[in-house]
Amino acid sequence: MVKSPGQGPYICGIDAALDVVSGKWKGLILWELDEHGTRRFAELRRGLPGVSEKMLTQHLREMERDGLVIRTVYAEVPPRVEYTLTEHGRMLNKALEPLGEWGRERIRREALGMVDHPDAPVMPRP
Amino acid sequence: MVKSPGQGPYICGIDAALDVVSGKWKGLILWELDEHGTRRFAELRRGLPGVSEKMLTQHLREMERDGLVIRTVYAEVPPRVEYTLTEHGRMLNKALEPLGEWGRERIRREALGMVDHPDAPVMPRP
DNA sequence: TGCGGTACCCACCTAGAGGTAAGTGAGGGC
């Protein structure tokens, strides 16, 4: 995975799905759009602290190409562009829910120190 | 996402989970181990056509550090090392199932030409 | 007059993910 414009022949479903969500901000964009329904470019930018404008447009374009979001341009001045999830985008978010739950569980475990960095001496190899 | 040794503070569960599965072969490794239960290094290598030995060891080490797999070394000659999923690894796989289903659906749609790259000349409409 | 907001595009640069190839050391097959 880790190859956003992959488009290559996929080995399995996981492969195809991860291809679409891998990208530093895609998960967050998905989440933001699911939360608010419709968001303008600048709203998204403010919602994802630290994102660069370049990456935001790039990710949004890829997600539009992948059929996850719809981009609506209003011929106004100043320009207004709105982004919404498509049905498939919403289904992707649903499919990501158990993964999110697993992740939250992992954060909890990590906070308890049950997952630790192995640079520390861990255990004599059997 | 796309930062395997991230370990950083996560924004949400999706973030934490994607951190763990992003890596070119991790999804496939997870799948392979889930399918077969226990696999040796060379078996995994043969199961993932195209993987380099370096990446395979690297990914397996990261997954061990993340508490997804258990690495068992037998003090034999020739050396024998076996990899198995931990309980958390198996739960991760369960959590990935709906995502895999979504991905398979996407592959199906893509095959039908319903998702296509708009930049490239795609197909002469029959 | 100048500044900030809108939604971008472009050129340039860097860190790191991932590939390639070689080496290790003991054992077994031809």
Added chain:
DNA sequence: GCCCTCACTTACCTCTAGGTGGGTACCGCA
């Protein structure tokens, strides 16, 4: 004697995801 297998490690190289900083055209506000 030579090569293959096992499970790696190390050095080196490439490619690209992502960041930085600039520019655009138009408007409202002070």
